[in-house]
Amino acid sequence: MQSKLYILAVMLAGLVIVNVLFVMDSSRKNNLANAEPAFNSSQAYLLPVSEPSYFPIYDSKTSKPLVDAKAGLVYDTRSGRFLFAKNPRIRLPIASLTKILSAVVVLENFDIKDVVVVPKEALRVDNEKQSLYLGEEITIQNLLRLMLIESSNDAAYALAWHANSNGINFIDKMNEKAQSLLMNDSSFLDPAGLNDDAFSTAEDLVKLVRYAIKYDLIWDILTEKSIVVKSVDGKIEHKVENTDQLLGVIPDIFGGKTGYTDGALGCMILVVDIPDKNDKLISIILGSRSRFEDTKKLIDWVKEAYRWD
Numbered sequence: 001m002q003s004k005l006y007i008l009a010v011m012l013a014g015l016v017i018v019n020v021l022f023v024m025d026s027s028r029k030n031n032l033a034n035a036e037p038a039f040n041s042s043q044a045y046l047l048p049v050s051e052p053s054y055f056p057i058y059d060s061k062t063s064k065p066l067v068d069a070k071a072g073l074v075y076d077t078r079s080g081r082f083l084f085a086k087n088p089r090i091r092l093p094i095a096s097l098t099k100i101l102s103a104v105v106v107l108e109n110f111d112i113k114d115v116v117v118v119p120k121e122a123l124r125v126d127n128e129k130q131s132l133y134l135g136e137e138i139t140i141q142n143l144l145r146l147m148l149i150e151s152s153n154d155a156a157y158a159l160a161w162h163a164n165s166n167g168i169n170f171i172d173k174m175n176e177k178a179q180s181l182l183m184n185d186s187s188f189l190d191p192a193g194l195n196d197d198a199f200s201t202a203e204d205l206v207k208l209v210r211y212a213i214k215y216d217l218i219w220d221i222l223t224e225k226s227i228v229v230k231s232v233d234g235k236i237e238h239k240v241e242n243t244d245q246l247l248g249v250i251p252d253i254f255g256g257k258t259g260y261t262d263g264a265l266g267c268m269i270l271v272v273d274i275p276d277k278n279d280k281l282i283s284i285i286l287g288s289r290s291r292f293e294d295t296k297k298l299i300d301w302v303k304e305a306y307r308w309d
Helices: 002-034 095-109 140-149 153-165 170-180 202-212 216-222 291-305
Strands: 071-076 081-086 115-117 137-139 226-230 237-241 253-261 265-274 279-288
Touching (some): 071 202, 071 291, 095 202, 095 216, 095 253, 115 140, 140 153, 140 216, 153 170, 202 265, 253 291
Antiparallel strands (some): 071 279, 115 137, 253 265
């Protein structure tokens, strides 16, 4: 009798436990049904289909061009991609490409209407050509024209002298600006790029050009084929011819700068617009015996090898 009562008690306890578990499971399911799902699968298909998010798209079987330059690249500003690169991080002297940085420093520290009195320290600084006159009074804007269009070394030194005489160490400012642009493989020693112990890289120069593009004055000047620059009193005239032989040869040029020393060889920056695409190509050539041919070769190849539509 006691054995039967024990078995009955165990069975009753089991039924109670099963009932409790059933109630708890039902409650859990109801809570889950009423809760906000952590991931709604129906929303996953509302995401856009994965497609190329930028142009240009490589669309050619054409071989990459061979260039004489020690380093060179083409950079697409809209996509932020290098479309061609040869030794983009090798440190090399860059000659007068330095003057783009000098122009930026001038524009960020002085009024272009300010007048500079040319000192003897700014005359015939390369021991070859004198493009200014002792005591000549000339505006900063006109010195920029001389420096950028005909690559006047005298003009670059006159601008640096003006800065130094106003308590601004021009070379320090150049290197500070380069560091702020993360041009970590660059060092500048003079405002004109005459000292071949200074150096930069093609990749660093892209950073400089991308920044400098915001200064319309620089690029407006660089697209001038020839102009006459006058002293403040109008008594001295400088006939200025652009050193960029690609103006009028390559269409849609936004601006370009040449450079040459015996150590640096031929150097070239060229910026070309891609019409109606809100895009630009930045071409850099360093250490070339044929800088214009190399630059044209790169631009022509990119336009053939990539499509923007």
